[in-house]
Amino acid sequence: xxxxxxxxxxxxxxxxxxxxxxxxxxxxxxxxxxxxxxxxxxxxxxxxxxxxxxxxxxxxxxxxxxxxxxxxxxxxxxxxxxxxxxxxxxxxxxxxxxxxxxxxxxxxxxxxxxxxxxxxxxxxxxxxxxxxxxxxxxxxxxxxxxxxxxxxxxxxxxxxxxxxxxxxxxxxxxxxxxxxxxxxxxxxxxxxxxxxxxx
Numbered sequence: 001x002x003x004x005x006x007x008x009x010x011x012x013x014x015x016x017x018x019x020x021x022x023x024x025x026x027x028x029x030x031x032x033x034x035x036x037x038x039x040x041x042x043x044x045x046x047x048x049x050x051x052x053x054x055x056x057x058x059x060x061x062x063x064x065x066x067x068x069x070x071x072x073x074x075x076x077x078x079x080x081x082x083x084x085x086x087x088x089x090x091x092x093x094x095x096x097x098x099x100x101x102x103x104x105x106x107x108x109x110x111x112x113x114x115x116x117x118x119x120x121x122x123x124x125x126x127x128x129x130x131x132x133x134x135x136x137x138x139x140x141x142x143x144x145x146x147x148x149x150x151x152x153x154x155x156x157x158x159x160x161x162x163x164x165x166x167x168x169x170x171x172x173x174x175x176x177x178x179x180x181x182x183x184x185x186x187x188x189x190x191x192x193x194x195x196x197x198x199x
Contacts, residue, residue, distance in 0.1 A: 003031055011036055041181050056185040058084045062093035064101050069194045072097045075187040083182050092176050092184070095163060096156075100189050105156035108186060113151055122147050156186065 003026045011022040014037060022036075029035040059077035076093040083089050107113045125146045129139040152158040157170040167175075173184050 003027060007031070007033055011040075055079055056183045056187075059185075059187070060084055060090065060093055062090070062097045064094065064097035066098075066101045070101045071192045072100045072189065074100060074189040077185045077187050078180070079182040083180050086180065088176065088179055089184075092172070095161075095172070096169065096186060097189075099159070099162050099169065100156065100191050102162045103156075103159050104191060104193075105159055105189075106154040107151070107156065108189065109155050109157045110148075110151050113155065118147065118151070121150055125150075156189065 003023055007026060008019055008022045011026060011033065012019055025036040025040055026033065029039060056077035056079055058079060058081050059075065061073060061075050063074075064072045074093060074097045076089070076096065078084050078089060122143060125143045126139065129142055129146075132139070134142070157173070158168055161167050161169055161172050164172075169186075173186070177184050
């Protein structure tokens with residue numbers, strides 16, 4: 001059966017697979033675009049798995065205000081306007097904003113921590129570890145674990161979710177990626193507390 005090249009390209013763009021795979025999926029589903037897309041989603045062949053955060057440019061800006069004393073603004077991105085208007089996505093954004101108000105993370109993720117901050121913390125832990133007189137290799141492992149733990153408490157995506165401490169914010173996002181079938185990215189956040197002095 002002949003498949004419209006526009007439909008093949010549209011499926012390719014939505015899923016991140018090659019033209020051949022997109023064409024094959026459409027042929028197997030008698031040209032039914034929605035069925036082909038659904039099948040690829042079930043197989044995990046969607047751009048949520050295939051693409052990085054560059055593709056997540058839709059979404060919303062959510063706010064949370066706690067007793068008029070703490071305010072949070074977050075930008076949560078997804079891939080399509082359709083998902084951005086979904087209640088599941090909106091509730092996720094609100095939950096993350098509420099979490100930021102309660103947990104006060106300093107960074108979004110370990111990748112966003114300036115290297116000078118990591119080196120400073122590492123140097124402090126090395127100094128403490130040296131006092132233990134343990135072998136150098138052991139000190140390095142101990143310090144690496146301490147640094148990871150230290151920043152896990154300060155990085156939003158690594159923090160335990162306040163509504164369910166058994167999962168991290170990263171896990172919460174993954175759950176919602178599975179539900180919505182799209183990549184979801186926290187782009188940025190800001191937290192203001194009344195009377196807080198900013199350096």
